[in-house]
Amino acid sequence: MIGKLIVREVRRGFGGPAWLPAAFFLLVATLIPFAVGPDPKLLARIGGGALWVAALTAALLPIERLIEPDRADGVLDQLAIRGVADESAAAAKIVGHWLSFGPLLLLSAIVGALLLDILPDQLPSLLLALLVGTVALAALAVVVASLTAGLPRAGALSGLLLLPLAIPLLIFGAAASGDAASGALLLEVAIALFIVAGAPFVAGAAIRASIT
């Protein structure tokens, strides 16, 4: 059942607007030179951080379709009846969501790095940091989606919930994108591990509460 659930999430992601977060990410990256001016040195210096802000905002877009449609349509009920633990369902959602969100975002990050004139030798560390970051962002998105499922104006609320939770990730992720030699990547991995390990339990409890 878990495998089927992951496949279903991926299919729903790509059947729906999976490209939307990636397109939004690129759009934000495009806005940066307009806002700060076209100085290549400045862009290269702030580029990593700017891409991280773009990634964070892009992570907000899919939240509303992650849990709420399944709650409203009774899918979560049917899973519970079949004895699928809410935590397992949440874990499957995280994996499925990342698969339709992470790789596309990393691809657009390459384009974004070109747009912001980020040096080619900086690109690997940027992509590595974003890879770790997107996994944690996918987990956070499922948590926030579970917490806000069924609430009115869940979209705006989700942003208010997710962005503060992502701040530690942003700090170390952006630092790791700029300087591969610093220890920031290890700290980012530690935070991501913490988020990914805890997320299924928080989301599971929230799903349980939203069903009953």
Add this chain to the structure above:
Amino acid sequence: MSALLRFENVSCRRGGRLLFEGLDLALAPGEALQVAGPNGSGKSSLIRLAAGLLRPERGSVEATTLSLADDNLALDRESSLEAALAFWGGDVGKGLEVLGLAALRHVPVRLLSSGQRKRATLARVAASGAPLWLLDEPLNGLDSAGADLLRTLLQRHRTGGGAVVAASHLGLPGDWRRLELTP
């Protein structure tokens, strides 16, 4: 034979309102129970209690493997009917057959009419092979041919040792034990 569903001294409270209390109930194989009562009397809550989706405020609920059909479709709109039902497992071919949906198996779920959607939720129950069926307003949206199919289906299920609980404010076809809830 042991009961497929047993309520012992169950109380249910929803939104601060006591819907019922001290409810005892046992359903043996072959039995069918209709939960009747006006809107808001707790029919659907009783079904969700039986399904384990609600926790009783007091008392205990025990149920065997069960299958639930309510107003929620829980089928992927973009998939074909057959693929959407297959996600939930069971004998999908049989489920489609007994509800007269075999011809629609390749049609995307989003194109089905409301009556066909109701049949689809019942087909999932029929495919499940679970001994206990919980049906919330099973006649909603069904035409008379659909209601006939449902009656035959339930008869066969009960003859095979299954049990049914159905919540409905309408009279259901066939012989049912009645449980009247009062608001």
